[in-house]
Amino acid sequence: MSAALTLAKPEHLDKLVTLCAAFHEEGGITQTDEARRAALSPLLDGSPYGAIYLIGPARAPIGYLVICFGWSVEFGGLDAILDELYVRPGVRGRGIATESLIALPRALAEGGLRAVHLEVDRENAAAIKLYKRAGFAPRENYMFMSRKL
Known part of the structure; x- marks a missing residue:
């Protein structure tokens, strides 16, 4: 199984909605497929605000x-937030997520790009271990905060 990354395109929307729904179900995120489509579509259509990458073969992605x-003065320019990462449960534990997390920032x-940030549940030891293995580290005295608008 390969962690080859392919930039997703509009024709991948249906596959992405299915993967995204599985990720959201696992994480307890409540959202309709219509809302998922509305959130994913601009990124597939070339929005400068972000991108989606398929993991594995584009015809049958595994994640x-x-x-x-975004832009960060502190980090000296273009930065990014890893908003979602999902690998199908049946292929987890094979290093695919780690390989993806190392390959994408490098590319x-x-x-x-000057920095990549992410948010992780402090109780999710497996995810923290994965992110540390890929070179991510917590920032002392900082925490990610949000305000829904």
């Missing part, structure tokens, strides 16, 4: 990741 772009750095 996906969503990265959203984006060539385009000028």
Whole structure:
């Protein structure tokens, strides 16, 4: 099984909605397929705000990741938030997520990306271990905060 990454395109929307629904169900995120389609479509249509990558073969992806772009004075330019990462349960534990988390930032750095951030549940030891293995580290005295608008 390969963690080959393919930039997702509009024709991948149905596959992505299915993967995203599985990820949301696992994480307890309540959202309709219509809302998922509305959130994913602009990124598939070339929005400058982010991108979606399929993990594995594009015809039958085994996962996906969503990265959203921003700007950071602190980090010296273009940065990104890894918004979602999902690998199907049946193929987990094979290093696919780790390989993806190492390959994508490396590729984006060539385009000028300075930092990638992510949010993780403090109780999810497996995810924390995965992210640390891929080179992510908690920032002391900082926590991710949100305000829904």
